[in-house]
Amino acid sequence: MEAVRRRLPSPRAIAICVAMVAVPGLPWLHARSERIAVEDRAAAVASEATGRPIRVRCPGPIRRRLLYEITEGSVRFDADGVPSDDTRLSARTCDGLRTVLDHAATLRFACLATGCGGAEARAAEALAVLTHETMHLRGTMDEARTECLARAHVAWVAERLGVAPEAAQAVARWQATTWQVMLPDQYRGGVC
Ligand SMILES: [Zn+2]
Known part of the structure; x- marks a missing residue:
């Protein structure tokens, strides 16, 4: 009876196995690194x-699929308003x-007008x-006042993320006009 020789798999077979495991995970890893990059840059500005x-x-792949989001951003306050x-x-x-x-250097936002x-x-x-939530994080709870502060700071936030000064001003003008009209009543007409 011929002895069965136990052989180690060849390097090529190992490489194929590794590829089979790794390839399906690549898009997930890529999405994760992209999400973390967004979180880190936004966190640095805030x-x-x-x-x-x-x-x-930012929501990961599971939250993206399962969660119906009714708000674009949120900040929690404790009972003392902190x-x-x-x-x-x-x-x-x-x-x-x-x-x-990805496109900060080429974004002009001219079409916003x-x-x-x-x-x-x-x-x-x-x-x-992001600017609105950042204003909440500075301690303002009232939505209209928070949005007023956001209008005043959005150009600064945009520039911190690489947007050119002129394009950042275009975003500020749009937020003070078109965007404000689109918001629910409690976000409008605030003074700050
Ligand atoms: Zn708010």
């Missing part, structure tokens, strides 16, 4: 604006921030939302 370490959270040190952003907002990070759709509009909306 931390600078608030003067304390802030964590920004904000937490983190904010949760919607998938739409995080995707918009991704567009800002006449109404633009697609990625550029979502990028502007994401800047507005």
